Amino acid sequence: MLQCPELSLYVHIPFCVSKCPYCSFAVAAGQLQREAEYCTALAREAVPEGRRLRTVYIGGGTPSCLSEGAIERLFQDIRRRFNIVDGAEVTFELNPESVTLNQARLLKSLGVNRVSLGVQSLNDRTLEALGRPHRCAETRRAFHILRAAGFVNINVDLIYGLPGQSRDDVLSDLAGILELNSEHVSLYALNIEERSLFFARRMEVDNDAQGELYGEVCRRMEVQGVAQYEISNFARSGAEARHNMNYWQGGEYLGLGMSAHSYIDGERFWNADTLPKYLALMAGTGTARAGAERLAGQESLVEHFLFGLRMNRGVDLGALEQRFGREMAFEKKEALTSFMELGLLEESGEHIRATARGRLVLDEISARIV
Numbered sequence: 001m002l003q004c005p006e007l008s009l010y011v012h013i014p015f016c017v018s019k020c021p022y023c024s025f026a027v028a029a030g031q032l033q034r035e036a037e038y039c040t041a042l043a044r045e046a047v048p049e050g051r052r053l054r055t056v057y058i059g060g061g062t063p064s065c066l067s068e069g070a071i072e073r074l075f076q077d078i079r080r081r082f083n084i085v086d087g088a089e090v091t092f093e094l095n096p097e098s099v100t101l102n103q104a105r106l107l108k109s110l111g112v113n114r115v116s117l118g119v120q121s122l123n124d125r126t127l128e129a130l131g132r133p134h135r136c137a138e139t140r141r142a143f144h145i146l147r148a149a150g151f152v153n154i155n156v157d158l159i160y161g162l163p164g165q166s167r168d169d170v171l172s173d174l175a176g177i178l179e180l181n182s183e184h185v186s187l188y189a190l191n192i193e194e195r196s197l198f199f200a201r202r203m204e205v206d207n208d209a210q211g212e213l214y215g216e217v218c219r220r221m222e223v224q225g226v227a228q229y230e231i232s233n234f235a236r237s238g239a240e241a242r243h244n245m246n247y248w249q250g251g252e253y254l255g256l257g258m259s260a261h262s263y264i265d266g267e268r269f270w271n272a273d274t275l276p277k278y279l280a281l282m283a284g285t286g287t288a289r290a291g292a293e294r295l296a297g298q299e300s301l302v303e304h305f306l307f308g309l310r311m312n313r314g315v316d317l318g319a320l321e322q323r324f325g326r327e328m329a330f331e332k333k334e335a336l337t338s339f340m341e342l343g344l345l346e347e348s349g350e351h352i353r354a355t356a357r358g359r360l361v362l363d364e365i366s367a368r369i370v
């Protein structure tokens, strides 16, 4: 019997205690009283038949603010509707202030084998400036709880480049993060997004200073054995995030929940991006789909190429040719010559990848290629 290709599943949990002023994600702050209604809606969303899951990612929002009952129900529903392959990566996002030993043990017992902790900084002044509800002491406590519960694959998120944050502040955050000895680090420069409170306050960041810090932080992580494998992601050997690799390699994924995006059989589709709309649609029509599109061949090729360029190993040209046809792949390859001459892109075997200098200006390279 012909087996369908495996799929990645993302489930969006939109609840947060409060909305951080830099955040532009689709969240429902202070509305946790609707968690049961939300779980019911999630369980009603249609899913493709017969697809096995190679990765599962429960993200948000703040999944760890769900009650234990809701978390159990969520996993029961996933296992009822999908076969999860042996050895699948199953990730759950947590924020430090809501981590408890009971919850961590429950996650372990439900098959979660990777956790992602929203640390952001180990400096209480920076956390306050970011509007985060937790403080450094809670982060350390949460991290040790996760280790005590048996998690051996932990990601920590780190933000840098706030106005007023010195180079020493950032390097001290980095030293603290490396001391925690997590298996994976996601590093983000603060970006002032349009839908955020910082944007409304007209806050500005210094992009040049962020660029310099980025280079230095990458070098220091490398020295400590936490190697960069994607523009914002670093891992100890073997701990690269398989769920995200699937996105960057153009693999298929299903998204469930408010604002979740999916990519299946060449079609991209997405759900309503506010809680009232999502719940009303699910209660009424039984689908929360808000839009869909199918990219034409050349557009799809460029998108796959740019996603692939985010990874240090770059884009596999052979795989691209196989997927899109020889002529299309070569057409794009030619357009990249100028970046190679400038030393921003380079060829490495069958791959084309950004150089260390190229990674610093990847957004500009992408904008020129589109």
Ligand code: SF4
Residues within 6 Å of the ligand: 015, 016, 017, 018, 019, 020, 023, 024, 025, 027, 060, 061, 062, 095, 118
């Ligand atoms: S940054 Fe994270 S914790 Fe803060 S509001 Fe956004 S999703 Fe919630």
